[in-house]
Amino acid sequence: MKWTPGVVQRKIVWSQGLFTLAVRAPDVAPFEAGQFLQLGIPLEDGQHLHRPYSVASPHGEVLEFFVVLVEEGQLTPHLWKMQPGDKIDVSEKAAGSFTLSHCPTASVLWLIGTGTGLAPYIACLRTAEPWKRYERIVLVHGVRHASDLAYQQELDEHIQRFGTRFRYVPVISRESRDGALNGRITTCLSTGSLENVADQPITTDSCIMMCGNPDMLTEMENILEQRGLRRHKAKSPGQVIVERYW
Numbered sequence: 001m002k003w004t005p006g007v008v009q010r011k012i013v014w015s016q017g018l019f020t021l022a023v024r025a026p027d028v029a030p031f032e033a034g035q036f037l038q039l040g041i042p043l044e045d046g047q048h049l050h051r052p053y054s055v056a057s058p059h060g061e062v063l064e065f066f067v068v069l070v071e072e073g074q075l076t077p078h079l080w081k082m083q084p085g086d087k088i089d090v091s092e093k094a095a096g097s098f099t100l101s102h103c104p105t106a107s108v109l110w111l112i113g114t115g116t117g118l119a120p121y122i123a124c125l126r127t128a129e130p131w132k133r134y135e136r137i138v139l140v141h142g143v144r145h146a147s148d149l150a151y152q153q154e155l156d157e158h159i160q161r162f163g164t165r166f167r168y169v170p171v172i173s174r175e176s177r178d179g180a181l182n183g184r185i186t187t188c189l190s191t192g193s194l195e196n197v198a199d200q201p202i203t204t205d206s207c208i209m210m211c212g213n214p215d216m217l218t219e220m221e222n223i224l225e226q227r228g229l230r231r232h233k234a235k236s237p238g239q240v241i242v243e244r245y246w
């Protein structure tokens with residue numbers, strides 16, 4: 001892997017252990033919104049510790065990464081301690097096919113993510129492409145606690161700008177809050193509350209991007225399959241594209 005030097009420019013702490021690092025890394029090659037880069041640090045024993053992270057911003061000189069601290073994890077405790085001015089290695093080239101160019105054309109774009117699985121959608125929604133290609137966009141963000149609902153101000157701005165073309169549906173599993181669904185995304189899909197609140201049925205005229213927790217992804221794919229929606233592949237078109245974080 002070829003590394004380029006990055007410097008943390010800004011750190012936003014959304015809640016304990018949930019944060020965004022804005023990293024100045026001007027030598028990263030152009031990439032598509034939705035792709036991921038590797039972030040890494042050299043260790044004292046000469047090893048290099050790195051992990052993939054969806055970029056939460058489109059290509060530019062400063063790149064955002066939306067990260068959750070995994071207490072027992074290897075890299076995230078180092079990332080959580082980082083402050084503006086700290087150095088971080090960033091892979092020169094992005095990878096991944098969780099991008100709109102790999103999505104089928106449809107009327108409605110569903111962006112469904114849990115936790116930090118919001119990251120690729122933040123990047124995508126900052127570009128013009130989804131707004132040009134899809135009549136409506138529904139963003140579904142599943143979290144445990146209301147305090148984990150990051151990027152609220154930016155999402156509000158999309159609501160102000162795009163009105164009924166954009167629907168944002170927060171889903172909170174461990175507490176209730178006005179304006180959010182209570183429970184898990186999978187349950188809300190099964191009971192019909194997700195589509196009710198979104199004011200939008202999921203049909204075969206949808207493109208569904210799903211990202212984050214692997215259990216949610218497997219369960220969602222099963223439910224969607226029973227409703228006649230399947231993975232989109234170049235040779236066998238479908239509706240669903242998936243990014244698995246672990």
Ligand SMILES: Cc1cc2nc3c(=O)[nH]c(=O)nc-3n(C[C@H](O)[C@H](O)[C@H](O)COP(=O)(O)OP(=O)(O)OC[C@H]3O[C@@H](n4cnc5c(N)ncnc54)[C@H](O)[C@@H]3O)c2cc1C
Nearest residue numbers: 051052053054066067068070073074075076116119245246
């Ligand atoms: C394509 C891709 C994109 C990714 N993008 C992001 C991202 O934008 N933000 C992000 O925080 N992570 C992302 N990840 C996960 C990331 O690569 C690391 O696995 C994670 O940060 C944990 O690293 P660690 O070294 O601290 O933990 P490790 O020692 O590697 O432990 C891994 C364990 O941590 C847990 N875990 C990993 N990722 C998460 C997560 N996001 N939320 C909750 N638990 C998790 C799982 O139990 C996993 O088995 C992505 C992974 C992939 C494959």
